[in-house]
Amino acid sequence: MLSPRLSKLWNSIKASLWFQPVLFVTLGLVLGVVLPMLDRSWPSLGPGLRAQWWGDYVPSTPSTSREVLLSMAATLVTVMTVTASMTMVAVQLASTQYTPRLLGRFMADHGTQRVLGTYLLTVVYLLLLLGLVGTQAEEQQSTPLPVLSLGVALALTLLCLLLLPHFLHHAARSVEASTLIVNIGREIIQELERLDFKKTRELGEALPGPEQEATVITARETGYVQLVDHERLLSALPRGVHTVRLEVRTGDFLIPGLPLMALWPRVALSEQQQRRLHGALAVGRTRTTQQDVLYGVRQLVDMALKALSPAINDVTTAVMVINELGAVGRVVASKGRLGQGWWMEWHQAVTLLRPGFGLVPFLQDAFGEIPLAAEAQPRVLVRILEVLAELASVEPDTAMRGALVQTGRAVYEASRLAEQRERDVRFIEERWDQLRKKATQPATLPCETVH
Numbered sequence: 380m381l382s383p384r385l386s387k388l389w390n391s392i393k394a395s396l397w398f399q400p401v402l403f404v405t406l407g408l409v410l411g412v413v414l415p416m417l418d419r420s421w422p423s424l425g426p427g428l429r430a431q432w433w434g435d436y437v438p439s440t441p442s443t444s445r446e447v448l449l450s451m452a453a454t455l456v457t458v459m460t461v462t463a464s465m466t467m468v469a470v471q472l473a474s475t476q477y478t479p480r481l482l483g484r485f486m487a488d489h490g491t492q493r494v495l496g497t498y499l500l501t502v503v504y505l506l507l508l509l510g511l512v513g514t515q516a517e518e519q520q521s522t523p524l525p526v527l528s529l530g531v532a533l534a535l536t537l538l539c540l541l542l543l544p545h546f547l548h549h550a551a552r553s554v555e556a557s558t559l560i561v562n563i564g565r566e567i568i569q570e571l572e573r574l575d576f577k578k579t580r581e582l583g584e585a586l587p588g589p590e591q592e593a594t595v596i597t598a599r600e601t602g603y604v605q606l607v608d609h610e611r612l613l614s615a616l617p618r619g620v621h622t623v624r625l626e627v628r629t630g631d632f633l634i635p636g637l638p639l640m641a642l643w644p645r646v647a648l649s650e651q652q653q654r655r656l657h658g659a660l661a662v663g664r665t666r667t668t669q670q671d672v673l674y675g676v677r678q679l680v681d682m683a684l685k686a687l688s689p690a691i692n693d694v695t696t697a698v699m700v701i702n703e704l705g706a707v708g709r710v711v712a713s714k715g716r717l718g719q720g721w722w723m724e725w726h727q728a729v730t731l732l733r734p735g736f737g738l739v740p741f742l743q744d745a746f747g748e749i750p751l752a753a754e755a756q757p758r759v760l761v762r763i764l765e766v767l768a769e770l771a772s773v774e775p776d777t778a779m780r781g782a783l784v785q786t787g788r789a790v791y792e793a794s795r796l797a798e799q800r801e802r803d804v805r806f807i808e809e810r811w812d813q814l815r816k817k818a819t820q821p822a823t824l825p826c827e828t829v830h
Contacts, residue, residue, distance in 0.1 A: 403496030
């Protein structure tokens with residue numbers, strides 16, 4: 380298993396725009412070397428391939444081959460410029476229309492990386508082939524043409540031309556609000572499924588830990604906590620430590636000198652032991668959705684806030700965000716954790732204390748700011764109350780329902796701060812009453828459907 384720092388490095392490499400194109404360029408270099416070697420190793424390969432029906436489409440003279448290769452390379456460079464421009468336009472639109480926090484998502488898009496990589500592979504392969512075909516020495520020595528290499532060049536060029544409409548379609552779809560919202564929501568849900576809630580026990584708001592004096596380890600780096608490897612942290616603890624309390628969670632911003640973790644009982648730590656403990660956390664310049672569910676929620680909320688701004692005024696996008704937040708909220712509630720305060724976990728002889736996560740922090744981040752920005756948009760406020768009522772109708776836990784009602788009360792109070800039409804006020808009050816009623820009725824769990 381990779382350490383958090385190596386895992387962070389590997390994730391950043393995979394999410395970069397250049398990683399897959401570099402691999403494709405390497406493959407183009409390999410093809411540009413291997414295929415001409417095959418043509419030279421088997422001289423009879425060329426006539427045999429030319430005898431096939433597609434051999435008529437391969438140039439028959441070195442000079443013609445060189446002209447065709449030059450034309451294909453020039454055409455592909457032009458098309459590649461268009462695809463790169465489309466990528467930058469999509470990135471700019473997403474940044475201005477939605478939120479700058481989506482830039483990394485577009486840079487990490489595998490479809491865009493594969494298309495650019497295919498173009499680079501083909502251009503590199505054509506340039507290498509140009510150095511072998513149509514030279515003056517070949518004209519004088521009547522060297523057989525590399526038919527296999529030329530055929531592959533034509534096939535790659537045709538593939539690149541076919542990829543152009545596919546890429547234009549993909550670039551247009553990638554900036555659609557519905558596509559972005561669904562992708563972010565599914566990513567949050569996948570990350571929630573990876574989190575282990577079974578070993579945890581909620582302790583409440585009081586700061587937990589033994590009464591005796593502890594060894595406090597402070598942060599050394601500036602940045603966001605991107606990964607926390609609990610197994611590596613526990614294995615790095617010195618002998619005799621029975622309790623460790625993490626002061627930060629994934630997504631928190633670290634400032635050097637502030638507490639990072641506390642160990643009980645108080646022990647003397649060597650520099651190597653401190654490095655191992657610090658190595659259990661990966662710190663970076665930006666937040667990521669890995670282990671950080673609330674960052675995905677933050678992206679959705681930012682999209683809704685941008686949509687509700689006077690410059691955009693796109694209520695439909697805000698409603699779609701609320702719908703997706705409702706789907707995510709259902710998964711969070713199904714974990715059975717309120718997330719108020721601290722969690723306790725037992726790992727053999729060590730007790731791990733860490734900040735908790737559950738429905739309450741999710742609701743605070745998901746529906747804390749949107750109602751304030753939607754004071755003049757009753758449709759948004761009504762939809763939030765409807766989503767909360769839907770969640771309350773299928774939630775069996777009384778405490779969870781109470782959290783949903785508390786969030787709905789904040790939404791209702793936010794609606795009263797702005798001047799609303801009488802008809803809109805009536806709709807909002809009806810949804811608020813509906814939420815309170817459903818929170819007091821028995822949960823109606825959906826029946827299992829057999830397909």
